[in-house]
Amino acid sequence: MAEKLLEIKNLKTSFRIKDDYFAAxxxxxxxxxxxxxxxxxxxxxxxxxxxxxxxxxLHTRAxxxxxxxxxxxxxxxxxxxxxxxxxxxxxxxxxxxxxxxLNPLMEIGDxxxxxxxxxxxxxxxxxxxEKVIKLLNKVGIxxxxxxxxxxxxxxxxxxxxxxxxxxAIANEPELLIADEPTTALDVTIQSQILDLIKDLKEDMDxxxxxxxxxxxxxxxxxxxxxxxxAGQIVEIADVTTLFEEPLHPYTRSLFNSxxxxxxxxxxLHVIQGIVPSLQNLPRIGCRFAPRMPWIDGEAHEExxxxxxxxxxxxxxxxxxxxxxxxxxxxxxxHHGVS
Amino acid sequence: MExxxxxxxxxxxxxxxxxxxxxxxxxxxxxxxxxxxxxxxLVGISAFVYGTAIVLDQEEIVKVDLFxxxxxxxxEYILGTDYGGRDIFGQLIIGTRNSLSIAILVTVMTGxxxxxxxxxAGFFGGHIDNIMMRVLDFFNVLPFxxxxxxxxxxxxxxxxxxFSLIMTAxxxxxxARLIRSRxxxxxxxxxxxxxxxxxxxxxxxxxxxxLPNISSLVIxxxxxxxxxxxxxxxxxxxxxxxxxxxxxxxxxxxxxxTNPQTLEYRWWIWVPASVMILLLMxxxxxxxxxxxxxxDARQRRG
Numbered sequence: 001m002a003e004k005l006l007e008i009k010n011l012k013t014s015f016r017i018k019d020d021y022f023a024a025x026x027x028x029x030x031x032x033x034x035x036x037x038x039x040x041x042x043x044x045x046x047x048x049x050x051x052x053x054x055x056x057x058l059h060t061r062a063x064x065x066x067x068x069x070x071x072x073x074x075x076x077x078x079x080x081x082x083x084x085x086x087x088x089x090x091x092x093x094x095x096x097x098x099x100x101x102l103n104p105l106m107e108i109g110d111x112x113x114x115x116x117x118x119x120x121x122x123x124x125x126x127x128x129x130e131k132v133i134k135l136l137n138k139v140g141i142x143x144x145x146x147x148x149x150x151x152x153x154x155x156x157x158x159x160x161x162x163x164x165x166x167x168a169i170a171n172e173p174e175l176l177i178a179d180e181p182t183t184a185l186d187v188t189i190q191s192q193i194l195d196l197i198k199d200l201k202e203d204m205d206x207x208x209x210x211x212x213x214x215x216x217x218x219x220x221x222x223x224x225x226x227x228x229x230a231g232q233i234v235e236i237a238d239v240t241t242l243f244e245e246p247l248h249p250y251t252r253s254l255f256n257s258x259x260x261x262x263x264x265x266x267x268l269h270v271i272q273g274i275v276p277s278l279q280n281l282p283r284i285g286c287r288f289a290p291r292m293p294w295i296d297g298e299a300h301e302e303x304x305x306x307x308x309x310x311x312x313x314x315x316x317x318x319x320x321x322x323x324x325x326x327x328x329x330x331x332x333x334h335h336g337v338s
Numbered sequence: 339m340e341x342x343x344x345x346x347x348x349x350x351x352x353x354x355x356x357x358x359x360x361x362x363x364x365x366x367x368x369x370x371x372x373x374x375x376x377x378x379x380l381v382g383i384s385a386f387v388y389g390t391a392i393v394l395d396q397e398e399i400v401k402v403d404l405f406x407x408x409x410x411x412x413x414e415y416i417l418g419t420d421y422g423g424r425d426i427f428g429q430l431i432i433g434t435r436n437s438l439s440i441a442i443l444v445t446v447m448t449g450x451x452x453x454x455x456x457x458x459a460g461f462f463g464g465h466i467d468n469i470m471m472r473v474l475d476f477f478n479v480l481p482f483x484x485x486x487x488x489x490x491x492x493x494x495x496x497x498x499x500x501f502s503l504i505m506t507a508x509x510x511x512x513x514a515r516l517i518r519s520r521x522x523x524x525x526x527x528x529x530x531x532x533x534x535x536x537x538x539x540x541x542x543x544x545x546x547x548x549l550p551n552i553s554s555l556v557i558x559x560x561x562x563x564x565x566x567x568x569x570x571x572x573x574x575x576x577x578x579x580x581x582x583x584x585x586x587x588x589x590x591x592x593x594x595x596t597n598p599q600t601l602e603y604r605w606w607i608w609v610p611a612s613v614m615i616l617l618l619m620x621x622x623x624x625x626x627x628x629x630x631x632x633x634d635a636r637q638r639r640g
Contacts, residue, residue, distance in 0.1 A: 056535050061464055080540070088537030100528040105550045115536045167536065 005207040006032040006055070006175055011066035011076075013054045015278065021063055022278040024050040026231040028066075029306075032175065032207040037198075039210045039222035039239070041254070045275045047231040048211045049096070052179045055209070056093050057083045070175065089119040091175040092168035094197075097184050098160035102152040108163055109148035112136070115170035135166040139196060158189035165193070169200055176200070177209045182217065194221055215258055219243060224312075227251045230275055230287040233306075237313040247315045249295070249323040250288045256325065269325070286317040294326045295319060366632035369639045373628035376621035383618070384438060391435045399428035400584050411606050418606040420594060422583075429586040430610050436498055436581070437588040438618070441567040443502040444509060449560045451506065452513030453549070459514070460521025461544050467518070474511050482508045483579075490579050501580070505570070513559055520552045554633035561626035565619045572615050588615050 011028045014021035025047045032038045040048050053059050055068060057075065068076050070091065075083065092115075095101035102111060112132045116123055123131065129148070136144035139162040152160055161181065168176060178197060182190040194217065201208055210221055218225055219239065226236040227250065235248040246252045256269040273291045281287065286300040304317035367373045403423035411418045417426040459470040489504050490496065524530065525548065533543050549556075568588075574580045575589020576596075583590055591611035595601045600608065631637040 053531075058531050058534055084537040084539055086537070087535050091535075093532070093535040095528050095532055097528060101532045103529045103533070103547050103551070106547075114533070114538065118537050164532070167532065170536075 003034045004031055005034050005071065006209075007067075007069045008055070009067040009069075011051075011054060011068060012064070013050055013059060014063045014065075015059075016061070016063070017279060022281070024062075024231055024278060025054055028228075028231075028233055030226055030233060030236065032209055034174070034207050035201060035205045036223045037201060037208045037210055037221050039212060039218045039225045040228055041213060041215065041218055041225060042228035043213065043275050045277075046228045048213075048228055049179055050231075051228070052093065052177050052209065052211055055177060056087065056091065084118075088115045088173075089171045090173055091177070092171070092173035094161075094165055094168045094176065094178040094181045096180040098157055098164050099184065101164050102160060104152055106151075107148070108136075108150050108152065108155070111152075112163065112167050112170055115167055119171050131170075132166075135170055136163075138169075139163070139166045140192070141166075158185055158193070161185060161189070161193055162196070165196065165200075169204070172204045173206060174204075175207050175209070177211070179211045180213070181210075182212070182214070190217075197221070215254065227254070230281055232287060232316065233314075234288065234316045235314065236306075237310075241310070241313055247309060247313075247320045248288075248317070249292055249320060252323065252325075253292075286319055288317075289319070292323070295322060295324075299323075362638075363629060363632045366638060367625070367628050370624075370628045370631075373624045376624035379617065380621050380625065383434065387431055387435045387438065390431050394428055394431060396432055396585075399425055399432065400586065408604060410604075417610055418604070420607050421597075421600075426591070426607055426610065429591060430588075430614065433586040433588045433591050433611065434614055434618075436585065437568060437571050437615075439498050440502050440505070440571045440587070441564055443498070444505045444567045444571075445560050445564045447502065447506040448510040448513060448563065449556065451510040453517050453556055455510070456514040456517025457521050457544050457548060460518035461525050461540070461548060463522065463525075471518075474514060477508065478511050480508065486574065487579050496581060496585070498585075501571075505567070509563075509567070509570075513556075513563065516555065516559060517552065520555055521548055524548050524551055558626060558630045558633060561622065561629055565622035565626065568615065568618050568622065 008031070009029050011025055012023050013025040014023045016022075028047075028051060030038065040051065042048050050059075054062075054064060064076050066076065067074055070086065075086065102108075109129065109132050112135055113128050116128050116131060120128075133144045133148060136147060141147050141159060141162050147155070147159075147163075152163070155163065161184070165181070176197075181197065182193050185193060197208065197210070198221065200206065210217070212218060222239045224236065224238045225242045226233050227242075227248065228234070229250045235242070235246070235251045242251065243255075246255055250271075253269065253271045257271060259268060271291060272293075276282070276287075276290070282290065285302060286304050289295070289297070289300050299319040299322035301317050301319075304319075306314045306316050307318065308314050367377060401424070403419070406415070406419050406423035407421055409415050409419040409423070415425050415427065417430065419425055420429070455470065455474070459467045459474075485508070486504055489500075493500055521544075530543060530547060533547050538546075571580060571587065572589035572592060575587050576593045578593065580589045581587045588611045592608055592615070595608035631639065
């Protein structure tokens with residue numbers, strides 16, 4: 001039995017818009033074990049980053065309900081000073097955009113050293129510098145002694161992302177949250193960064209939450225996958241199961257819209273519509289229903305719940321049993337009319 | 339061989355540091371001849387004024403000498419005397435020193451209060467911001483002039499310090515507003531979140547991360563405020579709400595011009611002070627605009 005590191009139960013994070021609260025993360029429950037990569041996938045705006053920010057306690061003015069327990073201790077609503085003792089030491093976060101995640105006016109060495117300074121007070125100045133240079137070496141930055149004194153604008157995007165990673169892992173956190181760590185990078189750098197994160201998992205025995213919308217990255221990296229849609233987790237399973245037999249209509253549509261290298265395709269499958277905005281979310285019934293109007297409304301549950309289909313494989317709402325893609329002929333007809 | 343030399347060149351290139359901080363400012367000022375001239379003027383004047391003010395005896399200068407009333411500029415008095423027979427040149431030196439001291443003190447104090455207030459309000463936001471901004475609004479609606487007049491009447495011994503404190507109490511709001519709006523923008527950036535995920539406390543984030551990133555705004559605003567404050571002090575003294583005649587300032591010298599006789603026939607009493615005010619304000623403004631250009635890469639000339 002793998003050791004549980006992070007356990008989230010019925011987390012609900014709501015933001016105030018005008019005078020009402022709207023949940024960007026709604027009823028999310030998941031666990032992350034040690035030495036495991038949990039990938040969270042979904043479209044833009046479906047609440048992935050909001051979830052990551054909730055775990056790190058970065059939402060300053062959101063209403064958070066539910067339970068996040070880190071190593072058995074609840075961290076929702078605890079005092080900032082207590083949270084600050086965990087952040088940086090036991091949990092780290094890698095940000096999406098390396099161009100903005102570094103303070104433009106601080107030398108690289110000082111930025112990485114800040115995490116050490118805060119949580120490792122017994123280190124002397126020279127020891128700290130040694131450790132920072134070791135970290136820079138670890139993330140594959142050439143000439144670390146020189147980079148130590150450089151400013152972020154003097155480095156390329158890939159180098160900066162390495163610095164961001166070095167900052168996040170300075171104290172060897174048990175939980176690492178990577179919020180789309182490769183989105184802003186090109187493909188060659190991307191694979192290097194992913195290898196780096198993989199090595200870190202092996203080295204430090206950490207649990208990693210990898211947020212991405214790239215299914216290729218998921219297949220490469222993840223042990224388990226959670227699919228998010230409109231603030232909820234709609235399907236969660238280990239990576240092979242999910243890739244072999246995706247069940248939820250949203251997961252299936254996602255896989256269907258990835259271009260296939262083996263077969264020639266005229267037209268990619270497109271999921272109709274967009275993720276509804278916070279205020280327009282359907283609060284009752286299946287949230288994905290409006291984007292598959294050809295499925296009979298009776299197929300959905302009134303209050304969709306997670307069903308365990310197989311051990312470790314959960315799906316929300318019973319509509320997956322009745323789902324099929326719209327027939328080609330009908331679609332063409334539709335195009336003809338419009 | 340060729341590859342080798344290219345390699346050497348590459349290395350020498352990477353070793354040169356990109357210009358930063360002071361060197362950019364210096365380059366900008368040197369490139370702008372007017373700003374350079376202004377800077378030299380400012381440094382020269384302050385050195386002269388603060389230097390000679392140590393030697394000069396203020397008591398001696400403001401002593402009334404009835405045998406030397408309204409002397410025209412000449413050998414004994416370089417810039418003549420006023421209606422009390424007091425040396426204008428000496429008053430000009432001490433007056434410039436007093437006016438500059440007030441302007442600098444007020445700028446530094448308003449800057450300090452404004453920056454701290456604005457940073458805290460902007461960074462924490464929400465209710466804290468709301469309450470702090472209402473306090474600021476309260477200060478904004480107080481009638482500045484009226485309260486200064488009342489203070490002049492009440493406070494028995496009027497000095498550079500008391501005057502600066504009164505001015506500061508009513509002049510910190512502008513910079514606080516400005517800093518707050520920038521802090522509001524800055525705190526949403528990723529590097530602030532990143533600092534939070536490292537476990538940095540809010541106070542440390544405010545002063546170690548946010549403040550340095552808006553320091554250019556602070557420096558430029560404070561420089562331009564300095565020019566405004568020189569003018570403000572002179573204006574108040576001119577209206578009679580500044581210093582008494584026993585403590586000369588540029589404004590008190592200027593206020594002699596309210597006498598039509600002096601205005602028309604005794605130019606030496608008020609012209610030097612007016613020119614000094616004009617030059618000081620222009621010079622500070624020139625340096626300020628050069629600083630502003632230096633902080634904005636799109637406007638730089640150098």
